[in-house]
Amino acid sequence: MKAYVFPGQGAQFSGMGQDLFNASAQAKEMFAAANEILGFDIQKVMFEGTAEELKQTKVTQPAIFLHSTILATCLGAEFKPDMVAGHSLGEFSALVANKALSFEDGLSLVSKRAIAMQSACEKEPSTMAAILGLEDSVVESICADINGVVVPANYNCPGQLVISGAIPAVEEACEKLSAAGARRAMVLPVGGAFHSPLMEPAREELAAAIESTNFNVPICPVYQNVNALPVSNADEIKENLVLQLTGAVKWTQIMEKMLADGANHIIEVGPGRVLQGLFKKVNREVLTEGAGLAE
Numbered sequence: 001m002k003a004y005v006f007p008g009q010g011a012q013f014s015g016m017g018q019d020l021f022n023a024s025a026q027a028k029e030m031f032a033a034a035n036e037i038l039g040f041d042i043q044k045v046m047f048e049g050t051a052e053e054l055k056q057t058k059v060t061q062p063a064i065f066l067h068s069t070i071l072a073t074c075l076g077a078e079f080k081p082d083m084v085a086g087h088s089l090g091e092f093s094a095l096v097a098n099k100a101l102s103f104e105d106g107l108s109l110v111s112k113r114a115i116a117m118q119s120a121c122e123k124e125p126s127t128m129a130a131i132l133g134l135e136d137s138v139v140e141s142i143c144a145d146i147n148g149v150v151v152p153a154n155y156n157c158p159g160q161l162v163i164s165g166a167i168p169a170v171e172e173a174c175e176k177l178s179a180a181g182a183r184r185a186m187v188l189p190v191g192g193a194f195h196s197p198l199m200e201p202a203r204e205e206l207a208a209a210i211e212s213t214n215f216n217v218p219i220c221p222v223y224q225n226v227n228a229l230p231v232s233n234a235d236e237i238k239e240n241l242v243l244q245l246t247g248a249v250k251w252t253q254i255m256e257k258m259l260a261d262g263a264n265h266i267i268e269v270g271p272g273r274v275l276q277g278l279f280k281k282v283n284r285e286v287l288t289e290g291a292g293l294a295e
Contacts, residue, residue, distance in 0.1 A: 001082040003263035004097060004291070005279075006068045006090035008249075009061060011272030012054045017067045018047045023293050024074045030103065034066055037107050042066065057121075057191060061089050061114035062107060068093035068270035069103055071291055075269075083230060083263060085223040085254050087275060088154070088195070089113070091244065097269065098218040100237055105213050112209045116202035117245070121192025123201060128153060128164045128190050129174050133183030136161060136252075142176050153195035155252040157281040162188070164196035195248055203245040210242050228253035230261065255282045267291050 020027040021043070031043045045053055046063050054060060068090065072079055079097070086094035089110065096106040126149075131139055136152070139161050143150045148169030154162035163173055170193075174185040193199065215238050221230035224240040228250040231237050255278065258266075268275045269291040276288035 001262045002080060002265045002267060003083045003085070003258050004072070004079070004081040004094070004267050004269050005084070005275045006086035006093035006097065007064060007268065007270045007272050007275055008086070008088035008090045009057070009064065011270060011274060012060050012063055013271060014047075014049055014051065014054060016046050016063060016271050017043075017070065020067070020070050020074055020293070021047070024070075027070050027074055030070050030073065031066070033104065034062070034107055037104060038062055038111055057118045058111070058114045061110050061117075064089060064270060065093050065096075065107060065110045069096045069106065071293075072097040072269050073103075074293055075291060081220045083221050083223060083258060083261070085258065086225075087251055088225065088244075088249050090270065091222070091225055091241065093270065094222050095215075095218070095237065095241075098220050098222055100215050100218040100222065100234065101213070109206070109209055109213060113202070113206050113245070116205040117192065117194065117199065120199050120202040124198055125167045126165060126193035126196070126198050127167050127170050127187055128162050128193060129170050129185060129187045131161045131163060131174075131177050131182050131185050133159055134161070134177060134181060135159075138180055139163065139177060142180060143173055146173055146176070148172070149193070149197055151196050152248055153193075154249045156249075157252055157255070157278040160278075160281075164193040165198065166193065195245065197246055199245045203242065206245060207242045210238055213238075223254045223258055225249045225251075225254070228257050230257070251278065252282070255279055259283055259286065265289075 084094040095101045150165030150169035153164035215234040226247040266288040
């Protein structure tokens, strides 16, 4: 069974999407529509922008979403998913790919999400940190004992977890996790505490936009970030998407569930190879590849 997976923030690079634009009239139309929806020339930033420009949340998120959704569209009849999932932002790409959302509505939500997250980040100094080499349960209990906001935010693969919260609480957690035997506990260069309770103002803002958006019955189930379960009901998809900004990304659990449900061919759609690498950490034998246009 084929599982198509869609990356999140961090996979961006200058020049992304240029090959799609050059190869496909449909891609050109989608880029033109995106410029109009966003109100700025995202195409120019993606093709020619500096790493610094591409790092801004309000640019990064639409850029990665566009790369993934345009690539999935350009695959045409070759795109036959049995299941889909996306890491954080990638969940929106997955929902366009499996037809739960239209491209235009998906992009509009991603843009609102990025702007809401940016403004939530400005309310309180916050950050995230990568924790390597500890059991999830150890990280969970140490975070729970700290006075201040710090929570597990991304379960990326066994032994690799990202925590998120207020700067002092994250720093204290890193010290305690190192003392508990973490191979690394490293604060990440991000602008805020994504997937933590500090994203509540953004969640509220995005919830209203999600509620007023039309969701369709998808062509295959989406394994959602907050519960790591396959969902095909449009109302349930909506509910889980609303919870996503303050909830953890249960990617380890998604991979395990997809594999248990019969996925044996993993195709990453979008920039980078991060998700393929994470699947290999769970099952070294599984077939993984990056989606690409036929030469």
